[in-house]
Amino acid sequence: xxxxxxxxxxxxxxxxxxxxxxxxxxxxxxxxxxxxxxxxxxxxxxxxxxxxxxxxxxxxxxxxxxxxxxxxxxxxxxxxxxxxxxxxxxxxxxxxxxxxxxxxxxxxxxxxxxxxxxxxxxxxxxxxxxxxxxxxxxxxxxxxxxxxxxxxxxxxxxxxxxxxxxxxxxxxxxxxxxxxxxxxxxxxxxxxxxxxxxxxxxxxxxxxxxxxxxxxxxxxxxxxxxxxxxxxxxxxxxxxxxxxxxxxxxxxxxxxxxxxxxxxxxxxxxxxxxxxxxxxxxxxxxxxxxxxxxxxxxxxxxxxxxxxxxxxxxxxxxxxxxxxxxxxxxxxxxxxxxxxxxxxxxxxxxxxxxxxxxxxxxxxxxxxxxxxxxxxxxxxxxxxxxxxxxxxxxxxxxxxxxxxxxxxxxxxxxxxxxxxxxxxxxxxxxxxxxxxxxxxxxxxxxxxxxxxxxxxxxxxxxxxxxxxxxxxxxxxxxxxxxxxxxxxxxxxxxxxxxxxxxxxxxxxxxxxxxxxxxxxxxxxxxxxxxxxxxxxxxxxxxxxxxxxxxxxxxxxxxxxxxxxxxxxxxxxxx
Ligand code: PEP
Ligand code: MG
Numbered sequence: 109x110x111x112x113x114x115x116x117x118x119x120x121x122x123x124x125x126x127x128x129x130x131x132x133x134x135x136x137x138x139x140x141x142x143x144x145x146x147x148x149x150x151x152x153x154x155x156x157x158x159x160x161x162x163x164x165x166x167x168x169x170x171x172x173x174x175x176x177x178x179x180x181x182x183x184x185x186x187x188x189x190x191x192x193x194x195x196x197x198x199x200x201x202x203x204x205x206x207x208x209x210x211x212x213x214x215x216x217x218x219x220x221x222x223x224x225x226x227x228x229x230x231x232x233x234x235x236x237x238x239x240x241x242x243x244x245x246x247x248x249x250x251x252x253x254x255x256x257x258x259x260x261x262x263x264x265x266x267x268x269x270x271x272x273x274x275x276x277x278x279x280x281x282x283x284x285x286x287x288x289x290x291x292x293x294x295x296x297x298x299x300x301x302x303x304x305x306x307x308x309x310x311x312x313x314x315x316x317x318x319x320x321x322x323x324x325x326x327x328x329x330x331x332x333x334x335x336x337x338x339x340x341x342x343x344x345x346x347x348x349x350x351x352x353x354x355x356x357x358x359x360x361x362x363x364x365x366x367x368x369x370x371x372x373x374x375x376x377x378x379x380x381x382x383x384x385x386x387x388x389x390x391x392x393x394x395x396x397x398x399x400x401x402x403x404x405x406x407x408x409x410x411x412x413x414x415x416x417x418x419x420x421x422x423x424x425x426x427x428x429x430x431x432x433x434x435x436x437x438x439x440x441x442x443x444x445x446x447x448x449x450x451x452x453x454x455x456x457x458x459x460x461x462x463x464x465x466x467x468x469x470x471x472x473x474x475x476x477x478x479x480x481x482x483x484x485x486x487x488x489x490x491x492x493x494x495x496x497x498x499x500x501x502x503x504x505x506x507x508x509x510x511x512x513x514x515x516x517x518x519x520x521x522x523x524x525x526x527x528x529x530x531x532x533x534x535x536x537x538x539x540x541x542x543x544x545x546x547x548x549x550x551x552x553x554x555x556x557x558x559x560x561x562x563x564x565x566x567x568x569x570x571x572x573x574x575x576x577x578x579x580x581x582x583x584x585x586x587x588x589x590x591x592x593x594x595x596x597x598x599x600x601x602x603x604x605x606x607x608x609x610x611x612x613x614x615x616x617x618x619x620x621x622x623x624x625x626x627x628x629x630x631x632x633x634x635x636x637x638x639x640x641x642x643x644x645x646x647x648x649x650x651x652x653x654x655x656x657x658x659x660x661x662x663x664x665x666x667x668x669x670x671x672x673x674x675x676x677x678x679x680x681x682x
Contacts, residue, residue, distance in 0.1 A: 110313055112288065113579055114333030115299035117636065118308030119351045120285040121344065124324045124337075125264035126317060134246065137207040147201050147208040151194075154248040159188055161244070168414050169454055180454040183234075184241055193219060193238075209249045216242035236457045265328055267320045273297035273448050277385065277407055279307060286328045288316050288335050293582060295562035295612045296574035297447050301407075303634040304384050306391070310335060312576030361639035365396035369631075369642045373649040377628065379642055380435075381635040382610055386424055389431045392635045396642070399435035401558065401632020402497075402610035403428065405481065406442040415452050415477060421484035429492030436493040438535065438558070438610075438632075439485045441478065441510075443467040443499040447574060453477070462572065467500030472509055482517045489529035497535040497558060502542045507553045539563035539611070544592040551603035558632070559596055561611025565589055584613045585669045590622070590660065597627045608632055618673055620644040622660060625653030 139147055166181035187193065193215060200211035216238060223235025266279075266287035276298050279287070284307060292298055292311030302309035308330030320326060320337055327336040327347050331354065336343060370376040380401035381392040392400065408416050408424060416424075428437055444450055445458075445466030453474060458464035471478035485496055498510050511534065521528055536543065536550050539560030543550060551557060561584060566573040568588050571581045583589070593609070600607035608630030613619055615633025617640045623631065624645060631641060656676060663669045 110316060110319060110335040110337070112310040112313035112316070112333045112335065113292070113294050113299075113576060114330055115292065115294055115296075115311045116286075116302035116307055116309040116330050117354075118286065118306070118328075118330045119347055119354070120265060120308050120328050120330075121339075121347060122263055122265045122285045122326065122328075124267050124320045124322055124326045126320060126322045127266060127268040134209050134213040134250070135207075136210045139201070139205050139207055141205065144202060144205065148198055150249065151197065151201075151208045151212065154245050155188055155194070157248050158241070158245050159185060162188070165413065165451065165454070169452065178454065180237070180456065184237065187238055187241055188245075209246060212245065212249065213242070233456055240457065265326050267317055267322075267326075269317055271298050273301050273407070273410065276301040276305070276307075277410060279305060286330065288313055288320075288326075288328060290314055290317055291574070291576055293572070293574045293576060293579050295565070295582070297404075298574070300382070300562075300612070300634070301384055303636065304382070304388055306636070312579055314576060358639070361643060364639055364642050364646070365394075367396075367642070367646065369398075369645045371624070371645055371648050371650050371653070373651065375624070375650045377624065377645065378608070378630040379638050379645075380438075380608075380630060380632040381638065382632050383635075386428055388635070389428055393431075395635040395638045397435075397635055397638055399493075399632075400428070400432055400437040401608055401630055403437055403439050404443065405440055406444045406448050409442060409444060409450050409452070410448060413452065415480075418480045418484050418487075421481060422487045425485055425488035425494065426491045429488050429494050431492075433492035436495055438495045438497050440497045440499050440537070441468070441471055441481055441485075445470050462566065468498045468506050468510060469500065471498075472506065472513075475513060478510075478513060479517050482514055483521065486517065486521055486528035486532065487526060489532050490527050494529065495533040495535060495556070497537055497556075499537045499560070500539060500563065501536045501550065502540040504546060504549045504553060507536050507550055511553060537610070538596050539567070541568045541592065544568075544596050547596040547599035548602065551600050551605045554605065556606045556608065557596060557600050558608040558610045558630070559593060559628075561589065561593070561609060561613040564592065564611065568592065583666050584616070584619065585666045585673075587661075587664065587666075587669070590626075590669075593623070593628075594626050594657070594661065601627060606630065615641060617641055617644055618677065621648055621653045621656050621676070622673070624648065624650070625655070625657035 162181050162184050166178045170178040197212045197215045200214065201208055220235050220239045223238060224232050226232055263283040263285050265285050268289050270289050270291040271287060286308035288310045290313055299309060299311055308328055310328060310330060310333050316335060325338050327339050368376055369379045378398050380399040381397035382402040383392060383400055384404045384407045445464060446462045455465060465473060485494060488494060498507060501507055533555035535556040535558055536554045537560045538544050538547055538557050547557060562573055565582055565584055569581060569586060571578045573582060597607045606629040609623060609628055610632040614631040615637030620641050660669050660672060663672060
């Protein structure tokens, strides 16, 4: 039995399919004299294909974002034709009579080493560019598409070192029962995506790829974070039984679907859903969500080589607005960067991507992309009830700048006689400690705030949300987090603004009473959690919740808080 981090609930039993590590394994091969020219020709062809790819990306970036942003691709193209790089590789092949991919890999490694050990940050960055470029060419030489999750012959449980959110999003159409990975954390976007797609998953299993072989029979228990390899019949029977029990609980909870989330003493809050892809709307409605509290729009930008156009975005946003009407949909403007990287912008690799050019920072740096999205949201706003929310705010100036751009976009639309909701609400995500501590200032600039605890925890406690090695420190109940939530809620209310939460904490049934007691107005979560959270709210009173908060805020440690919560747990029949 192997224990990891339960990332997405559900029990599945099936055959394993182990994905190989993403890194290249470039083997050395001797090449006979008569084949040397052929090796060199393969190289020239790979360089040509890479060149065409880069030109095509450059042109797209050029037309969407301007020449400034396309210049990185010019630099890539120059490196690709660099006589030293090309010449040295060909010389190696001729002299050492070896295969081209090995020779090229050696040359690249040498160049990267020279650049990345230089004192100058600019030159170090160029070293990383050369590395990226090298990978592109090697992909072609090795004929290796990133090992595909597509084309699985039969239903399987994927076993991988790590999966990116864009890998995960591809899974919905494939025969994938669930996945387990060595790396990852509970609130990584890969885990969140798995929940949205209803794919059971366990992450942070450290070395599971060395324990499971393709074809092994595996039980994946996404509730408890347990993997069992080649189980006995008795264990299989036990898991079938547990599965039935969980399904029965779900059936009971489903009866609450159309009832309001109201406490026994009459405080009603809004339970809404987080979504990543438009197809999730039906699921959200089945769970009785009263709106979408977070639409992670950046997923529309992943797994493609261009940026989505204004028309495409308008069509998608309009579709969701219509389907959810009269309930509201909070359109979070793109939160790219961090673990959701796109090639289209040509941004270079960062040493600390979660602390780098991410979310609103990226949007303010690429205003044309931002404006296109705002235009699309505004146009779609006539078809339902849309709100706009900015991610990863860390200073009030960012809100002001974003609002300024938004005002400009509204003016443009008016000039063009294009209709939009002129009273559209604007919100800020509070997911950095600096935003939380200045929530009173930020609240003045917006209509609402929504607390993104996934990042707030990561940034407050200095714990990478996707790193299994420090997952034990990723603690929602840390007094520093609870105090910030209380502070933000009170600051918002003092300014007459509503305050929601769209981080994973909002969907944790053990925390529902505390968040209720702190005064949250809206809870937005993976839609699967809505029925349980609703059941707790309907079985509680505000007095009870407030008292709990008063006690908890006095407690000094996570351990004491956890114990108190356990003792005061609301029974929901599990
Ligand atoms: C959060 O950080 O809590 C949040 C909801 O945003 P995301 O998980 O997409 O970073
Ligand atoms: Mg976030």
